[in-house]
Each structure stands twice: as structure tokens, then as C-alpha cells.
Amino acid sequence: MPFSAATSLVALLVFWGLSSELFQTDVFPGPLVVFASLGREAISGELWVHLSATFGRVLAAFGLAWITGVFIGVILGRSDLLDRWFWPWVNIFLNMPALVVIVICYLGLGMTELAAVLAVVINKAPLIAVNVRDGVRQFESRYEEFARVYELSWAQKLRLVWIPQLEPFLFTALRTGLSLTWKIILVVELLGRSSGIGFQIHLYFQLFEVDMILAYALSFMMVMQLIEWVAVRPLERHVQKWRKDGQLV
Amino acid sequence: MSKSGVKMVNWSDCWLDNQLIVEAGTIDVSPALVVVSGGSGVGKTTLLRAISRQNPSLRPRLVFQEPTLLPWLTVTENLSIVCEDIESQTHWLSLFDLSEVGQLRPGQLSLGMQRRIAIVRGILARPRLLLLDEPSASLDPANVERLISNIRAAISEESVPTIIVTHSPRDFEALKPSYFELTGRPAVLSQSRT
Numbered sequence: 001m002p003f004s005a006a007t008s009l010v011a012l013l014v015f016w017g018l019s020s021e022l023f024q025t026d027v028f029p030g031p032l033v034v035f036a037s038l039g040r041e042a043i044s045g046e047l048w049v050h051l052s053a054t055f056g057r058v059l060a061a062f063g064l065a066w067i068t069g070v071f072i073g074v075i076l077g078r079s080d081l082l083d084r085w086f087w088p089w090v091n092i093f094l095n096m097p098a099l100v101v102i103v104i105c106y107l108g109l110g111m112t113e114l115a116a117v118l119a120v121v122i123n124k125a126p127l128i129a130v131n132v133r134d135g136v137r138q139f140e141s142r143y144e145e146f147a148r149v150y151e152l153s154w155a156q157k158l159r160l161v162w163i164p165q166l167e168p169f170l171f172t173a174l175r176t177g178l179s180l181t182w183k184i185i186l187v188v189e190l191l192g193r194s195s196g197i198g199f200q201i202h203l204y205f206q207l208f209e210v211d212m213i214l215a216y217a218l219s220f221m222m223v224m225q226l227i228e229w230v231a232v233r234p235l236e237r238h239v240q241k242w243r244k245d246g247q248l249v
Numbered sequence: 250m251s252k253s254g255v256k257m258v259n260w261s262d263c264w265l266d267n268q269l270i271v272e273a274g275t276i277d278v279s280p281a282l283v284v285v286s287g288g289s290g291v292g293k294t295t296l297l298r299a300i301s302r303q304n305p306s307l308r309p310r311l312v313f314q315e316p317t318l319l320p321w322l323t324v325t326e327n328l329s330i331v332c333e334d335i336e337s338q339t340h341w342l343s344l345f346d347l348s349e350v351g352q353l354r355p356g357q358l359s360l361g362m363q364r365r366i367a368i369v370r371g372i373l374a375r376p377r378l379l380l381l382d383e384p385s386a387s388l389d390p391a392n393v394e395r396l397i398s399n400i401r402a403a404i405s406e407e408s409v410p411t412i413i414v415t416h417s418p419r420d421f422e423a424l425k426p427s428y429f430e431l432t433g434r435p436a437v438l439s440q441s442r443t
Contacts, residue, residue, distance in 0.1 A: 146317040242356070
């Protein structure tokens with residue numbers, strides 16, 4: 001983590017602590033109280049059970065949403081006919097409230113893990129599809145012509161011409177999709193699962209234990225931040241490397 | 250005559266948006282280098298595209314005016330798309346005075362260098378007909394001179410029949426090509442002096 005980011009996070013903690021001291025209310029505990037609760041849950045093992053449940057759902061839901069979204073986006077991006085027909089469908093799903101999809105999935109498939117994951121996939125796949133469709137539609141015709149004239153195989157076109165042009169769009173879909181997925185997963189868990197961060201938040205909401213609510217929310221935010229540092233940022237650097245090389249001259 | 254044994258290249262009428270742009274014709278490429286000149290918008294690039302599409306048996310390789318090197322790959326990786334033989338790559342890069350740029354990406358090179366690498370890529374694809382679209386456009390005189398000397402080296406080494414379309418045919422005088430001119434609407438190809 002760069003020094004400036006660390007300093008900024010420490011400043012945020014200080015600001016949080018001072019604000020909490022200032023308001024002196026049960027609904028706004030300070031960082032020390034929240035981190036103490038987090039530590040207790042971690043030591044008891046409860047935290048890891050729920051954290052891993054949510055993490056597993058995020059991975060499954062996002063993975064499926066990403067594959068579905070990329071598939072739909074590529075098809076709509078390449079075919080004007082299919083785009084004309086199915087773009088309104090994607091748009092409708094894009095604007096469908098997450099809560100409606102979650103409730104319908106639970107009603108249709110019961111309070112199951114499949115329903116939970118499917119609800120997120122239906123919610124997120126359109127967003128990824130839109131990103132990828134835009135990327136495919138911006139493919140440069142000169143590279144297509146090069147691929148045709150030099151008789152590149154389908155696999156070569158995919159690896160050398162299409163994926164590199166799509167990388168920034170895939171990457172945006174990854175970053176925005178991942179952060180939105182886990183937020184929806186919490187709602188899914190809150191409404192119909194018996195494990196996960198969302199379930200715990202619901203439980204402690206009923207018990208009015210705000211420090212525990214914040215502790216569990218914070219735990220997953222920390223996990224997501226960790227993913228950002230160890231996976232997303234390095235991937236971003238890799239994807240953008242050639243663009244930076246191009247700016248050297 | 251060229252090593253590849255190709256003498257005549259044909260094309261049929263070239264239409265674009267229901268308009269006849271270039272009339273059907275034949276061109277004798279046995280002198281190895283043919284330069285086709287013509288004003289802007291007359292149909293020079295359309296002609297090259299037609300020749301490229303309609304003569305698949307000659308494995309024509311079109312080197313575009315915009316170099317179309319893939320910017321996310323290094324020069325060597327770009328060349329490897331058409332020829333994985335590193336020795337050939339090194340030989341041609343050195344012949345084109347580009348020995349030092351193998352590990353660089355196109356964005357790090359000047360337009361002139363990118364054009365010359367694109368020509369190397371075209372040659373490495375082992376065509377029986379090489380088509381160059383405005384290779385000297387937007388280059389300063391020093392770069393044009395280097396380009397001409399590179400093309401001369403390529404012709405003497407490989408002797409692939411090459412058609413160059415350009416709006417400045419005098420750039421290629423030193424190569425003693427056979428000159429043609431594309432004129433009219435729809436455009437017709439005819440032999441010319443320069």
C-alpha cells in the first residue's frame with residue numbers, strides 16, 4: 001500500500017474516533033469499540049464462518065455473472081441484429097431493482113443457495129454485458145482488416161486482437177462488478193440466508209448492537225480492500241503496461 | 250522476373266456504396282516493383298484492397314498506410330504473428346536498420362520506424378505479392394530516403410513482386426519502378442512515365 005493511502009486511512013480512523021467522541025451516542029461507536037468487537041468475533045471463530053460464507057457467495061455469483069455478462073456482451077457487440085432484438089431486454093434487467101430480483105428468486109426457488117447466487121447473477125450480468133458490448137463495438141476496424149489480410153486463425157484473433165482491445169472493459173467490469181456484487185450479497189443474506197455477513201448484520205440489527213454491525217461490515221470491507229491490493233491493482237498495472245510504454249516517447 | 254513467378258495480377262470492378270470506384274484491370278508485375286500513383290480519393294487504397302481480396306492464391310500481404318502493428322505487443326511479438334523464426338526476424342530487422350527495437354512496443358517508435366516494421370512483417374509472411382499503401386506519406390525526406398533504401402534491399406534479397414500506391418511517385422524514382430496512374434471516375438489504371 002502506498003504511504004499516502006496508509007496516511008489517508010489513518011486520518012479517516014482519527015476522524016471517525018473524534019466524531020464518535022463528539023456525538024457520544026450508542027448508534028455511533030468509535031473505532032476502538034468496533035475493532036475490539038471484531039477481535040472478539042475473530043478469536044471466537046464466528047467471524048471466519050460468516051466471512052467465508054459471504055466470500056464464497058461473492059466469488060460464485062460474480063464468476064457466473066462475469067461469464068454470463070461477457071458472453072452476452074460479446075454477442076450483442078458483434079451482431080447488429082441480435083443487438084437490436086436483445087438490447088431492450090438487457091436494459092430492462094439493468095434497471096430492475098435488485099430487491100425485486102432477490103424476492104422473486106427466493107419465491108421461485110425457495111430460500112436456497114442457488115436462489116441467492118442466481119439473484120446476484122441476474123442483477124449483475126447486465127451491467128457486465130453493457131461494458132463488454134461497448135468494448136466490442138469499439139474494436140478498431142484496422143486490426144480486424146490486418147487479421148483478415150494476414151489470415152490469422154480464430155484463436156490468434158481472440159488472443160492477439162480481441163482480448164487485448166477488450167481488456168480495459170473487462171477490467172472495469174471486474175472492478176465495478178466485484179464491489180457491487182458483495183453489496184447485493186449482503187441484502188440476499190439479510191433476506192434469506194442463515195450465514196454470512198448480511199445474516200449477522202440482520203441479527204445484530206435486531207439486537208441493536210451497532211458495534212457488531214459495524215465490525216462485520218468492516219471485516220468484509222477489509223477483505224475487499226485486500227483483494228484490491230493483491231489482485232485488482234496488479235492486474236490493472238499489467239493491463240495498462242503497454243499503454244504506459246507507449247507514452248515514453 | 251520475380252522469383253515467385255507471378256507476372257499478371259487481375260481485379261474485377263471495385264464497388265463501394267453502389268458506386269463503381271475502380272474499373273476492372275490487369276497489371277504486369279514482372280518488373281518486380283510497380284508504383285501506382287493517383288490523386289487523393291481516386292481509389293488507390295480501394296484498388297489495393299481489391300487486389301488483396303481477389304488474388305488469394307498469391308498470398309498477398311497488404312502493408313497499410315497506418316502501420317497496424319498491435320500496440321500491446323513488442324516488435325518481436327508482432328513479427329512472430331506471421332513468422333516465428335527468430336533468425337529471419339533478426340535478419341530482416343537488421344536489413345531495415347531496426348536491430349535495436351525488437352523489445353520495444355510500437356508506441357515507443359516513430360511513424361517511420363513503425364512503417365518499416367510493418368513492411369518487415371509483410372515480407373516475413375512470405376507473400377507472393379506485396380502491397381504497400383502510401384509507405385512514404387507523412388515522412389520527412391530523411392525517413393523517405395531510409396525507406397527507399399530498405400525497399401531496395403528487400404527487393405534485391407527477396408524479389409517479391411511489389412505494388413506501391415502513392416500520391417508522390419517521385420519518392421520512388423531511385424528504385425526504377427514501372428509506373429502506372431489511376432485516373433478518372435470511375436478510376437482506370439494506365440501506364441505512365443512517372
